[in-house]
Amino acid sequence: VAFPGKVTGPARIVTSMTQLRLVQEGDILVTTSTTPDYVPVLKKVKAIVTEEGGVLSHASVISRELHIPCIIGTKVATKVLKDGDVVEVDAEKGIVKILNK
Numbered sequence: 001v002a003f004p005g006k007v008t009g010p011a012r013i014v015t016s017m018t019q020l021r022l023v024q025e026g027d028i029l030v031t032t033s034t035t036p037d038y039v040p041v042l043k044k045v046k047a048i049v050t051e052e053g054g055v056l057s058h059a060s061v062i063s064r065e066l067h068i069p070c071i072i073g074t075k076v077a078t079k080v081l082k083d084g085d086v087v088e089v090d091a092e093k094g095i096v097k098i099l100n101k
Helices: 017-022 036-042 058-066
Strands: 006-014 028-031 047-050 086-090 095-100
Touching: 006 017, 006 047, 017 036, 028 036, 036 058, 047 058
Parallel strands: 006 028, 028 047
Antiparallel strands: 006 086, 086 095
């Protein structure tokens, strides 16, 4: 967990920079990792879930700055979650739960 919180919303899987344009207000961003190029999109999302990263990773730092719940280092998030799945991100416990496929 990089920043705590509990939110629900549609998962938006982003595996390339070209997919950033698909992210909508209120989405849960699910990605391998983030970079400074993601910042405009990060201001729209309810939560961030990454496969890579540690406490000093970009996603971790920006989630604390923007107060966005964030779970880092899942290793498999973009493979397990599907675009549009309704998920609950519990960044208090470090759990992402699929509510509706």
